[in-house]
Amino acid sequence: MQRVAFTNDVPAALRQALMAGSYSRVAVLVDATTRQLVLPRLADVLAGAAVVVMPAGDTHKTIDTVCDVWRGLQQAGATRSSVLVNVGGGVVTDLGGFAAATYKRGLPFINVPTTLLGAVDAALGGKTGVNFGGLKNQVGAFAEAADVIVSACFFDTLPREQLLAGYAEMVKHALLSSDEALADVLQADVCALPAGDLLALLRQSVEVKRRIVASDPLERGPRKALNLGHTVGHALESLMLERGRPVAHGTAVAWGLVAELVLSHLALQFPSAQLHRLAAFVRERYAAPAIGCDDYAALLESMHRDKKSQAGEINCTLLRACGQPEVDCAVADDDMRTALDIFRDLMGV
């Protein structure tokens, strides 16, 4: 059973997690950014650990980097009774989790998410993996971290765009929860909240995800609710990456949420007032999606290749209302094009 600590005293929580596991050796995975900004703050508790450093950024979320981590674990003499501590954002915890899950068929790992997106989404739930063949997270494994230490204390090092990117997943969790939760997240200003208040809001949001994951760890059914915003979001993210203008995952998810709520409104009568409120929130805070009709073919092709899609149909999670998801909705190509038209209109592009 996965242990999750919510605390802004990360060194103490990490010390406790390491003691609880009685690991024979400790290895740490950081990227160039967290090595500089976060590792020094954990120096005491990680003294003596072997440090593996990967380059920062989604373009390095590849099987080649996984090979580097495996080599680092070999050089550190890691065995199945060792542990890998992943200190970083979603790229580090996704990639490090996959490297650990497959090293000697499974090394325990501890996630210390250092970004809001990592804390609210990537570090929990057991989805690990890397990009492959131009597609996001095409290769991976279901493997839960032994411990996750959720904190808001490293967010002071994050640029505004990254905070907002993480916040998009909190908006998603609110949509999957209730009208009240949605109102709460749409009115808070994530960039101005003190770490204590943000940790409290974060905890509520993480609990929504934990509840859903616990009901369906291998994503056979109910867990697919968490894909809300991600079919369109991933396609937009892949497109922007191919165009050489990568956007944060969370930005793409924020766009994807608007587009899929358009679909939800058309197919399941999701209330239009809430759709417009969300669209206004996303338009004001996030970058504008630079796409036109000429991009639809590439976007639809990408959605068809998505892990969730089957037998020629685009698969989305849609909402009847806040807290009422419908998973495995098949979306016809024409309906998707219509939704993308309305989405661009709502986003003012």
Place this chain on the structure above:
Amino acid sequence: MQRVAFTNDVPAALRQALMAGSYSRVAVLVDATTRQLVLPRLADVLAGAAVVVMPAGDTHKTIDTVCDVWRGLQQAGATRSSVLVNVGGGVVTDLGGFAAATYKRGLPFINVPTTLLGAVDAALGGKTGVNFGGLKNQVGAFAEAADVIVSACFFDTLPREQLLAGYAEMVKHALLSSDEALADVLQADVCALPAGDLLALLRQSVEVKRRIVASDPLERGPRKALNLGHTVGHALESLMLERGRPVAHGTAVAWGLVAELVLSHLALQFPSAQLHRLAAFVRERYAAPAIGCDDYAALLESMHRDKKSQAGEINCTLLRACGQPEVDCAVADDDMRTALDIFRDLMGV
């Protein structure tokens, strides 16, 4: 729950497995050898399947080859409701199983082992993986094939050395079973048995493994019994590979069984009459292990790096008697050197 069919009518069994899974697409992994010798015999039932071909041999059991399989699955448009059919020996089923288990975080796969070693060992039990950094099976996952089709009908294409290599695992299963089972396998001539008789013997042997795996799928305890012969066997296999004189896995296991029964005799009073009977069997049928005292350092280092070893101690499964394994025995370096001396003596090298 994994379905295992024991039959020499493979096309019929494969057809049934594919129908039972209602897969949206079928991809097949073969190596250069099974493409030529086996695939034509399954042409009818696999008509329309996308074929991915890998080079034959353990030197290609690498993450690069896994990347080729992932690419092949992408090109075939495989989704989570597709299936990968692995047709080949242990390299193909280990590697194909790992590629499937990690593609989109888990594609179902069917194993059609075409070698005796594959049928008796690799294709069942959920251990998948590839070699990495010069060590065997350092990277992998626990993932069970949806179906395994065990047959003896392809063995007519196997050279004698490969048949014997597979037979070493049957000897191991007999050692883990009973005195009677050991007597049966030591007196049968695997190279002369008709396919029907061999299938019956194979079924008994596979059932020993299934019983042990079912009691402990993730290898926390009792399953480690199946590691009998493998701590020393893997080290010998790695050494011969490094020396550019690779031997069949089963040959290395046959040697490993003798060496670990020497240890079993020294530490747990395993009966010396049976040790000598086994040693004579291995000496007569298998290649001689070309190692000397100068190789002990490299062998011990390799055993210390073994997945099973922890915190500076070599870990072996030993036997008190046939059917009475003791897992997680720590072996001191000096005792291992003594056992290797006696082993070389018994093998006449």
